[in-house]
Amino acid sequence: MLSPIRTQSFEPTVHLDGGLDAVLAMPCACPRFARDEEIFGEGETADYVYQVVSGAVRTYRILRDGRRQIDEFHFAGDHFGLELGEAHRVTAEAMTDTTIRMIRRGALSDLAARRGDAARAILRLTAEGLQRSQDHVLMLGRRSACERVAGLLLDIAERTHAKAELDVPMSRQDMADYLGLTIETVSRTLTSLQDEGLIALPSVRHVVLQDRRALERMTA
Amino acid sequence: MLSPIRTQSFEPTVHLDGGLDAVLAMPCACPRFARDEEIFGEGETADYVYQVVSGAVRTYRILRDGRRQIDEFHFAGDHFGLELGEAHRVTAEAMTDTTIRMIRRGALSDLAARRGDAARAILRLTAEGLQRSQDHVLMLGRRSACERVAGLLLDIAERTHAKAELDVPMSRQDMADYLGLTIETVSRTLTSLQDEGLIALPSVRHVVLQDRRALERMTA
DNA sequence: CGACACTTTGAAGAGGTTCAACTGGTGTGG
DNA sequence: CCACACCAGTTGAACCTCTTCAAAGTGTCG
Numbered sequence: 001m002l003s004p005i006r007t008q009s010f011e012p013t014v015h016l017d018g019g020l021d022a023v024l025a026m027p028c029a030c031p032r033f034a035r036d037e038e039i040f041g042e043g044e045t046a047d048y049v050y051q052v053v054s055g056a057v058r059t060y061r062i063l064r065d066g067r068r069q070i071d072e073f074h075f076a077g078d079h080f081g082l083e084l085g086e087a088h089r090v091t092a093e094a095m096t097d098t099t100i101r102m103i104r105r106g107a108l109s110d111l112a113a114r115r116g117d118a119a120r121a122i123l124r125l126t127a128e129g130l131q132r133s134q135d136h137v138l139m140l141g142r143r144s145a146c147e148r149v150a151g152l153l154l155d156i157a158e159r160t161h162a163k164a165e166l167d168v169p170m171s172r173q174d175m176a177d178y179l180g181l182t183i184e185t186v187s188r189t190l191t192s193l194q195d196e197g198l199i200a201l202p203s204v205r206h207v208v209l210q211d212r213r214a215l216e217r218m219t220a
Numbered sequence: 221m222l223s224p225i226r227t228q229s230f231e232p233t234v235h236l237d238g239g240l241d242a243v244l245a246m247p248c249a250c251p252r253f254a255r256d257e258e259i260f261g262e263g264e265t266a267d268y269v270y271q272v273v274s275g276a277v278r279t280y281r282i283l284r285d286g287r288r289q290i291d292e293f294h295f296a297g298d299h300f301g302l303e304l305g306e307a308h309r310v311t312a313e314a315m316t317d318t319t320i321r322m323i324r325r326g327a328l329s330d331l332a333a334r335r336g337d338a339a340r341a342i343l344r345l346t347a348e349g350l351q352r353s354q355d356h357v358l359m360l361g362r363r364s365a366c367e368r369v370a371g372l373l374l375d376i377a378e379r380t381h382a383k384a385e386l387d388v389p390m391s392r393q394d395m396a397d398y399l400g401l402t403i404e405t406v407s408r409t410l411t412s413l414q415d416e417g418l419i420a421l422p423s424v425r426h427v428v429l430q431d432r433r434a435l436e437r438m439t440a
Numbered sequence: 441c442g443a444c445a446c447t448t449t450g451a452a453g454a455g456g457t458t459c460a461a462c463t464g465g466t467g468t469g470g
Numbered sequence: 471c472c473a474c475a476c477c478a479g480t481t482g483a484a485c486c487t488c489t490t491c492a493a494a495g496t497g498t499c500g
Contacts, residue, residue, distance in 0.1 A: 061354075064440060067362040071354055084347035089354065112339075119332075119339045126346045127304035133353035134281075134291055134309065140360035141400030142287040145456070172479060180361030185456055187480055204465085204479065220284060365488070392447065405488055407448055424447065424497080441500105448495065456487085463480065470473080 020051075020079065020121045029102045033094035039081075042091045046083040048102045052076050055098025056169035059090040060177065070178040072132065073170065075159045079125050095169045140180045143219075148179040149189045151219040153199065153207055166207040240271075240299065240341045249322045253314035259301075262311045266303040268322045272296050275318025276389040279310040280397065290398040292352065293390065295379045299345050315389045360400045363439075368399040369409045371439040373419065373427055386427040 057074040074080045112119040176183045200208040277294040332339040396403045420428040
């Protein structure tokens with residue numbers, strides 16, 4: 001919304017490291033979003049593909065009666081909003097103050113048509129999303145509340161490159177709606193993990209992983 | 221396993237109807253699998269991509285303690301086993317006697333490298349899988365047992381092009397492991413749907429949708 | 441016909457939800 | 471600078487859905 005920033009690089013250096021970054025170092029808008037601000041809505045035309053520069057984003061869907069399911073959390077470097085069809089299937093919101101890179105979808109498909117590595121990068125992004133979604137299915141279908149919470153904490157640690165101390169960008173409600181639980185169950189589970197000495201909760205949005213090994217055992 | 225059959229068409233007619241069929245009408249092995257026979261196992265090298273010719277397939281993962289989560293059911297025409305990495309992330313088994321088309325992965329990536337429409341078809345397949353997985357997440361995260369069962373029945377109907385009478389190729393255990401429930405809950409839910417007059421159960425593997433409208437209301 | 445596997449049904453139990461009250465941190469205004 | 475309000479999070483107790491364990495029923499195949 002405020003002060004769109006533009007990148008300068010025009011000649012992309014092709015590392016072919018698998019990401020889109022190499023082939024997509026084209027100038028593009030980088031707007032900022034405040035906490036809880038909507039980036040795009042379910043059903044809107046998908047004219048752009050997005051990348052988190054800094055901050056964190058949730059994508060979700062809502063049932064008629066208000067039940068919400070968070071599909072995915074997106075952290076710095078992650079792409080989101082890539083669609084097969086015309087419209088976005090989810091709503092995207094910033095979880096904290098967030099900077100987003102926007103890539104015109106047309107530019108992307110042009111690039112993919114011209115360059116095999118770009119097409120492959122898009123395929124890889126989609127396939128990675130599929131893998132993550134399959135892991136999510138396994139979590140929701142066959143894991144207990146405790147295993148789910150432990151899994152989420154480890155996932156956040158890995159994806160934000162945190163060691164023991166986690167900055168948790170999401171609210172308890174966000175966690176609950178990602179894990180298919182209620183806010184109360186998430187809260188209770190966190191305190192019981194704390195009581196068992198597996199984690200510490202110095203503040204609401206900070207978690208310290210005190211026994212990562214034990215947490216990993218729960219999720220394996 | 222028995223009597224691999226080979227298709228004859230060499231010159232593909234390119235309809236570009238979005239499927240891989242148009243660009244992939246190449247000769248390939250079409251083995252048959254008996255009910256419950258494994259097609260490939262989790263962790264095995266992914267040398268092939270598969271397509272259901274007739275029958276039905278389940279893909280699943282198993283946790284250490286034996287809990288199973290079925291990732292997806294695949295019906296005639298569906299592709300499966302398409303992987304980003306080297307290895308299969310799931311196990312695939314025939315649910316009934318099934319014929320499968322096997323496509324060498326190398327041939328597929330060669331084709332994708334040469335032809336943009338093939339690359340796009342592969343992307344589309346992956347993206348459709350992602351959409352289905354996201355729907356699955358919503359189901360497991362935020363729907364009741366009843367809504368899940370109703371949703372599965374409608375999904376089977378749609379994907380097998382059945383009208384009111386469904387041939388259900390999977391066992392109650394398969395349904396349960398797809399829906400994140402137990403076999404008993406699935407059974408009880410089906411009988412209660414029958415009691416309410418929404419479905420009929422002429423035999424274990426046959427379901428008649430008697431009030432599709434009502435079923436759809438449950439899943440919307 | 442009988443054996444076996446799968447399904448259904450029943451009763452008791454557990455995990456997670458719901459509803460309600462309380463706590464704690466944050467921000468604002470007097 | 472403190473007081474108060476407000477909101478997110480936590481905790482407690484009752485409840486409910488789904489699970490677990492057990493037994494009976496159904497269908498299939500030798």
